[in-house]
Amino acid sequence: MxxxxxxxxxxxxxxxxxxxxxxxxxxxxxxxxxxLPAFPQVPAGLLERVRSRETEELLPPSTGVYASTVTDKSWQDRVAVGDVGYRADATAHLLTEGVLFDRTGASPVWIPAESVVDARTEAGIAGKIMGGDGLLVIRWAIGDSQFDTGFRADEKTDYETWVPAVRALKTNTPEVPHGE
Incomplete structure (x- = not known):
């Protein structure tokens, strides 16, 4: 041939x-x-208020990469509904109402405060393997379904403040670390 x-x-x-x-x-x-249940939509007008900085944030925004959202069955069981499973550059915003991932070139991902179950760092999630504690992972729930959403911050030191602050959302008593 x-x-x-x-x-x-x-x-x-x-x-x-x-x-x-x-x-x-x-x-x-x-x-x-x-x-899977329908994912929560960003409350009306919130995205515009966040982008124009008219909303008070609990922590300074964190830039980085939204890795993906997976089901709680496995860190590799990526959600393929809509564009939630697509990786994109993003800015994470922590608000009293919840966590907003404002993604570039994709729809925003909204996690309401009452849906937050836990926050932690992990080595990887479907779409991004970093090793060590390279990703912020937020566990959240809709009804009986639980999800993990992964975010790789440009500044890894952000995780020290983000993990406890996101965990505090589930009790509706946000704890912003001193010095912020």
Whole structure:
């Protein structure tokens, strides 16, 4: 077989594999949409108030990368409904009402304060493996379903203040560390 023929064969196999992966991801989204509850929407006007800095935040915003949201079944069980599972640059905002991930090129992800279960650091989540304590992971719930949302901050020292402050949201008594 000629070099051109082998190149075309390789390209065809590559395109077939990419197509099968996309088909599988779409089917996963269809299956999950039948089982998972609807995700909370950002309250009306909140995103605009946050962007224009008209809302008081409990901590300074943290820039970084929104990694993904997964179900509590496994750190690799990425949610494929809508664009919640897509990685994107984001700014995390901690408000008394909840946690807002304002993502670039994707819809914002909103976690209401009453949905927060816990916060911790982890080595990885579907879409981003850092090792050590490289990610802020927020566990939250909608009804009987629990989710983990991962965020890699540009400044890892943010985790020292974010973890206790997000944990405090579940009791509705936000604790902002001294010096903030």
């Amino acid at each position: 000629s070099r051109l023929g082998l190149s075309l064969l390789f390209l065809a196999i590559f395109l077939l594999l990419v197509g099968l992966m996309l088909w599988g991801y779409r089917n996963r989204g269809r299956r999950q949409s039948a089982v």
